[in-house]
Amino acid sequence: xxxxxxxxxxxxxxxxxxxxxxxxxxxxxxxxxxxxxxxxxxxxxxxxxxxxxxxxxxxxxxxxxxxxxxxxxxxxxxxxxxxxxxxxxxxxxxxxxxxxxxxxxxxxx
Numbered sequence: 001x002x003x004x005x006x007x008x009x010x011x012x013x014x015x016x017x018x019x020x021x022x023x024x025x026x027x028x029x030x031x032x033x034x035x036x037x038x039x040x041x042x043x044x045x046x047x048x049x050x051x052x053x054x055x056x057x058x059x060x061x062x063x064x065x066x067x068x069x070x071x072x073x074x075x076x077x078x079x080x081x082x083x084x085x086x087x088x089x090x091x092x093x094x095x096x097x098x099x100x101x102x103x104x105x106x107x108x109x
Contacts, residue, residue: 009040015090016040017051018079021061022087025078028052052077060086 009016020031032048052075055061060083065073079087 012090012094013047014051014055015087015094017048017055018060018083018087018090021077021079021083025064025076027066027074027076031077055083058082058086 016035017031020026020034026034028049029045031052032043032045035043035048052061056063056077060080061077062080064076064078066076068074
């Protein structure tokens with residue numbers, strides 16, 4: 001991924017994590033693995049954990065500690081009502097911006 005790709009991704013990564021959690025509750029490594037399978041290969045695990053801390057602090061997820069076979073309990077994150085509202089807002093903003101960008105691209109052709 002190039003520098004421009006990385007910079008653009010930073011702006012939408014929170015919404016991307018919320019979208020993953022809309023499908024099912026998950027812990028940090030599961031989210032990272034899911035996103036890598038979807039083509040976000042250069043995504044650092046630490047980036048996802050920082051986003052999870054932020055969305056937890058903002059009250060967008062519910063957190064459950066689940067015992068782990070290896071090491072300390074895992075924090076499993078589940079999207080709550082506020083998180084679903086935030087995700088809906090993200091998708092609405094995304095659609096608006098994507099439409100404007102597409103119109104700009106078509107005008108330049």
